[in-house]
Amino acid sequence: MIARTAPSVHTTSWQQLLRDAIRTPDELFHALGLEGHPMAEQISAHQEFPVVVPAPYLARIERGNPEDPLLLQVLPDVAEMQLTEGYNSDPLSERDANPLPGLIHKYHNRVLLTLASHCAINCRYCFRRHFPYKENAPGRQQWLDVLEYIRSRPEIDEVIYSGGEPLAVNDQRLAWLSQQLSGIPHLKRLRIHTRMPIAIPQRVNQELRQWISASRLQVVMVIHCNHPNELDTDTVNACKLLQRDGVTLLNQSVLLRGINDNVSTLIELSERLFAAGISPYYLHLLDKVQGAAHFDIERHQAIALIDEMRTRCSGYLVPALAQENAGMKSKTVLG
Ligand SMILES: *Cc1c(COP(=O)(O)O)cnc(C)c1O
Numbered sequence: 001m002i003a004r005t006a007p008s009v010h011t012t013s014w015q016q017l018l019r020d021a022i023r024t025p026d027e028l029f030h031a032l033g034l035e036g037h038p039m040a041e042q043i044s045a046h047q048e049f050p051v052v053v054p055a056p057y058l059a060r061i062e063r064g065n066p067e068d069p070l071l072l073q074v075l076p077d078v079a080e081m082q083l084t085e086g087y088n089s090d091p092l093s094e095r096d097a098n099p100l101p102g103l104i105h106k107y108h109n110r111v112l113l114t115l116a117s118h119c120a121i122n123c124r125y126c127f128r129r130h131f132p133y134k135e136n137a138p139g140r141q142q143w144l145d146v147l148e149y150i151r152s153r154p155e156i157d158e159v160i161y162s163g164g165e166p167l168a169v170n171d172q173r174l175a176w177l178s179q180q181l182s183g184i185p186h187l188k189r190l191r192i193h194t195r196m197p198i199a200i201p202q203r204v205n206q207e208l209r210q211w212i213s214a215s216r217l218q219v220v221m222v223i224h225c226n227h228p229n230e231l232d233t234d235t236v237n238a239c240k241l242l243q244r245d246g247v248t249l250l251n252q253s254v255l256l257r258g259i260n261d262n263v264s265t266l267i268e269l270s271e272r273l274f275a276a277g278i279s280p281y282y283l284h285l286l287d288k289v290q291g292a293a294h295f296d297i298e299r300h301q302a303i304a305l306i307d308e309m310r311t312r313c314s315g316y317l318v319p320a321l322a323q324e325n326a327g328m329k330s331k332t333v334l335g
């Protein structure tokens with residue numbers, strides 16, 4: 001018998017890794033030896049916000065452990081189907097700040113572009129799980145309108161690539177857009193909010209590094225890492241390459257019940273991020289999106305956690321505890 005070996009993630013392109021991602025709870029249970037999971041049947045029946053787990057992320061989940069903190073971020077929970085008061089489908093009222101398809105302008109100097117309608121991993125707590133991405137998947141003419149919007153507003157000095165997952169877009173389009181933005185004189189920075197270095201670190205390839213290096217703008221990448229186990233060698237190496245290209249690396253996390261809601265996990269996360277050259281930026285309180293209430297932490301508990309963290313580690317390892325409130329001119333920092 002010839003042993004079949006799975007293709008190595010090291011030789012597979014990011015596009016292939018994304019195409020081959022696990023997309024059903026059953027596949028996920030099978031890959032992790034969890035076929036006997038007590039909720040397997042109910043979870044498999046629930047498909048409103050689909051499962052997406054790429055192989056590099058799967059590899060960091062412990063087999064046979066239904067409580068693994070990475071698994072809990074990607075496995076649907078029957079609790080998602082409960083309607084909870086105070087949680088809704090657009091907790092940040094982003095639809096009010098969406099003047100053009102693909103553009104969210106909520107804060108004075110910076111605009112956010114929703115570049116991709118999908119992600120390389122689907123996180124169950126995601127506040128964008130109900131966002132009307134289909135109405136926000138602009139074509140070329142609409143991107144020209146977005147560029148005109150930015151060009152005509154000199155107060156805008158920073159553009160944020162967001163999504164979905166902005167790095168799920170191919171490099172040819174990203175390079176074109178970044179080049180257009182470089183030509184707008186009042187822009188200073190290009191910021192990329194991405195979970196790709198965690199989900200598929202192979203995304204940090206030559207093509208990506210090329211357009212990033214070519215940009216006149218200062219490039220900041222805000223990685224989205226919630227747990228120290230999410231940082232493996234491939235992710236750390238990808239970050240080192242970006243740093244070599246002059247990219248400033250920051251991290252934002254979401255405070256999640258049962259996943260990272262204790263001081264030792266938060267400190268270990270900050271320590272490992274910093275060792276990889278990534279500065280902790282924000283620790284977000286969960287946005288009150290319907291279907292994610294079971295991840296939420298009370299505000300006073302979150303403040304106690306961050307205060308405790310501050311007594312136990314260096315100031316620059318403590319992220320700002322932040323909350324986004326609809327209608328405010330910035331995020332609110334607590335604690
Ligand atoms: C979070 C966010 C930003 C960036 O805010 P910072 O505090 O600068 O990180 C910009 N636009 C929108 C719509 C946001 O949600």
Ligand code: SF4
Nearest residue numbers: 119122123126164195
């Ligand atoms: S990668 Fe970000 S936008 Fe995509 S599902 Fe996860 S949290 Fe949401």
